Amino acid sequence: MPNPITVYHLPRSRSMRVLWLLEELGLPYEIDSLEYLPGNFGGADYTKIHPLNKVPAIKDGDMVMFESVAIMQYIMDKYAPGKLAPTVDDAEYGPYLQWLHYGESTLAPVIATMMYQRFFFPEEHRSAATDKWAQKELAKVLGMLETQLGDHDYVLKSGFSAADISIGYCLLLARLAKAHDQITDRIQDYWETLTDRDAWHTVSKM
Numbered sequence: 001m002p003n004p005i006t007v008y009h010l011p012r013s014r015s016m017r018v019l020w021l022l023e024e025l026g027l028p029y030e031i032d033s034l035e036y037l038p039g040n041f042g043g044a045d046y047t048k049i050h051p052l053n054k055v056p057a058i059k060d061g062d063m064v065m066f067e068s069v070a071i072m073q074y075i076m077d078k079y080a081p082g083k084l085a086p087t088v089d090d091a092e093y094g095p096y097l098q099w100l101h102y103g104e105s106t107l108a109p110v111i112a113t114m115m116y117q118r119f120f121f122p123e124e125h126r127s128a129a130t131d132k133w134a135q136k137e138l139a140k141v142l143g144m145l146e147t148q149l150g151d152h153d154y155v156l157k158s159g160f161s162a163a164d165i166s167i168g169y170c171l172l173l174a175r176l177a178k179a180h181d182q183i184t185d186r187i188q189d190y191w192e193t194l195t196d197r198d199a200w201h202t203v204s205k206m
């Protein structure tokens, strides 16, 4: 067993992706719980770990890194090769990488826009036009996910993978953003399949 990885964590933040992955893989980890200081998560001590005070980050021995999806790739490559991801010679490898990154690169920015519009910006800086744009965009990007899901349980036909963790976290974000109108029955079914997993049950309480 490797030494435990330290995960810098705030509930409901992207550190859930990392913890969910570690739970699915049964790898040891320790949590460093950050203090919620708006605009400066974790305070000055955490700036030494992540210069922008964004969550998550991990420490593995002397190595410190951030970016949730990159952390997932690091953990899988180093400690669980061949698990929760197709191998490079598999026909699903390209689509797997695409959907793994779709979570953070395509889904998350649209949902984050909604969250800022609806909850974080002061009233006078909110824009109905931006919110409307984000709603349309989210419907579009979730529509593409719905097409990919088809009638299988997970993003890849071969079954659950780290891509589902990356995207699944965004479905939590979408709920927090109150994007209920964009969550279709099919996306809701997918969410329920994901949140039925033991690892999710554990992580959702952290």
Ligand SMILES: N[C@@H](CCC(=O)N[C@@H](CS)C(=O)NCC(=O)O)C(=O)O
Binding pocket: 012, 013, 014, 015, 039, 040, 041, 052, 053, 054, 055, 056, 066, 067, 068, 069, 104
């Ligand atoms: N692309 C980064 C995004 C990190 C990020 O923005 N995390 C949020 C919490 S979920 C955060 O720290 N927000 C505070 C900020 O942006 O100052 C990742 O995937 O790790």
